[in-house]
Amino acid sequence: MIPFLDLNQINEPHLEAIEQASLRVLRSGWYILGNELKTFETSFANYCESDHCVGVANGLDAITLILKAFDFPVGSEIIVPANTYIASVLPVSYLHLTPVLVEPDNKTMLLDPELIESRITDKTKAIITVDLYGRSCEMDQIMEIAGRHNLKVITDAAQAHGAVYKNRKIGSLAHATAFSFYPTKNLGALGDAGAVTTSDPELAEKIAYLRNYGSKVRYKNDYQGVNSRLDEIQAAILSIKLPFLDSDNQRRKEIAQRYLNEIKVKNLLLPPGDRPEEDAWHIFVVRHPERQKLVDHLDSMGIQTNVHYPVPVHKQLAYKHLANLSLPITEQIHNEVLSLPLHPMLTENEVSQIIEALNNFDL
Numbered sequence: 567m568i569p570f571l572d573l574n575q576i577n578e579p580h581l582e583a584i585e586q587a588s589l590r591v592l593r594s595g596w597y598i599l600g601n602e603l604k605t606f607e608t609s610f611a612n613y614c615e616s617d618h619c620v621g622v623a624n625g626l627d628a629i630t631l632i633l634k635a636f637d638f639p640v641g642s643e644i645i646v647p648a649n650t651y652i653a654s655v656l657p658v659s660y661l662h663l664t665p666v667l668v669e670p671d672n673k674t675m676l677l678d679p680e681l682i683e684s685r686i687t688d689k690t691k692a693i694i695t696v697d698l699y700g701r702s703c704e705m706d707q708i709m710e711i712a713g714r715h716n717l718k719v720i721t722d723a724a725q726a727h728g729a730v731y732k733n734r735k736i737g738s739l740a741h742a743t744a745f746s747f748y749p750t751k752n753l754g755a756l757g758d759a760g761a762v763t764t765s766d767p768e769l770a771e772k773i774a775y776l777r778n779y780g781s782k783v784r785y786k787n788d789y790q791g792v793n794s795r796l797d798e799i800q801a802a803i804l805s806i807k808l809p810f811l812d813s814d815n816q817r818r819k820e821i822a823q824r825y826l827n828e829i830k831v832k833n834l835l836l837p838p839g840d841r842p843e844e845d846a847w848h849i850f851v852v853r854h855p856e857r858q859k860l861v862d863h864l865d866s867m868g869i870q871t872n873v874h875y876p877v878p879v880h881k882q883l884a885y886k887h888l889a890n891l892s893l894p895i896t897e898q899i900h901n902e903v904l905s906l907p908l909h910p911m912l913t914e915n916e917v918s919q920i921i922e923a924l925n926n927f928d929l
């Protein structure tokens with residue numbers, strides 16, 4: 567059986583270092599907003615080629631706090647990709663802003679820059695780009711449109727740690743970028759964690775206050791903040807794993823390249839392989855019109871797959887007021903996508919087994 571992802575396997579190489587770091591924090595008597603967090607924030611900002619990093623409790627909060635810091639008036643419109651995980655959209659609704667769902671490019675499955683401009687109104691304040699599956703959106707075009715309309719660009723990079731766009735690291739391109747360190751991400755904690763990167767010092771400072779009750783000085787609250795802090799143990803663990811992110815991503819690229827070269831199945835659509843070196847390959851998403859049959863076939867061959875995601879945001883009960891939107895590309899993607907196992911601990915032999923099982927699919 568080849569599991570889709572086994573976190574024991576992912577964290578095994580770091581176990582001893584993690585045990586030592588956890589003990590160090592345990593014995594330090596300082597658990598929240600301390601030196602472990604400062605150290606990680608500095609290294610992650612450097613890694614992302616960004617000036618500032620603010621650790622927060624999770625990826626959802628990272629997006630929420632960026633939007634909150636921009637302080638857009640209630641009812642402002644925020645452009646969001648229709649093909650995304652619900653966490654990209656929820657922060658918009660929480661803050662009583664209006665999500666404007668835009669269809670993806672059918673090939674990349676990411677926000678289509680060509681469709682953005684016609685959706686901009688005088689209420690539009692920001693564009694959220696989501697680097698889904700580990701691939702950057704078309705940032706040159708998107709930043710240019712945003713610049714002309716005076717919009718903020720926020721990137722949800724929860725799936726794109728280490729991805730690159732035209733020689734620039736994800737985390738340095740948008741006005742602010744949100745990361746999640748949920749355990750399954752390319753850089754994962756052993757619990758919940760997240761971060762914001764930005765090169766805007768005032769925004770970074772405001773988010774640092776907002777995550778801690780809006781407080782600059784203890785018991786003095788300048789903003790109505792929240793409690794969204796990245797704790798010392800998780801920060802220490804992330805500092806241990808960060809130096810391995812590039813080599814992990816390199817392994818992901820090698821596997822993705824093999825999949826791109828060797829998978830040959832009728833009616834199966836592979837992800838775009840036009841810039842394999844830039845993508846972080848968080849997941850390898852193929853498309854097939856008979857997805858369930860392919861899932862069953864792979865399952866019978868002992869290969870576990872996953873669907874990211876089975877139901878689009880606008881078809882979720884939580885967003886029933888959006889159910890009538892017509893988003894055919896997004897809906898078709900949700901009916902066809904299937905994620906193959908792809909993680910740094912996968913062996914060449916396992917990759918070969920997966921490719922062979924796929925190539926034996928005969929419908």
Ligand SMILES: *Cc1c(COP(=O)(O)O)cnc(C)c1O
Binds near residue numbers: 748
């Ligand atoms: C994982 C994920 C998030 C949310 O991260 P959490 O840390 O679970 O809150 C947001 N957006 C995308 C695209 C994700 O994959």
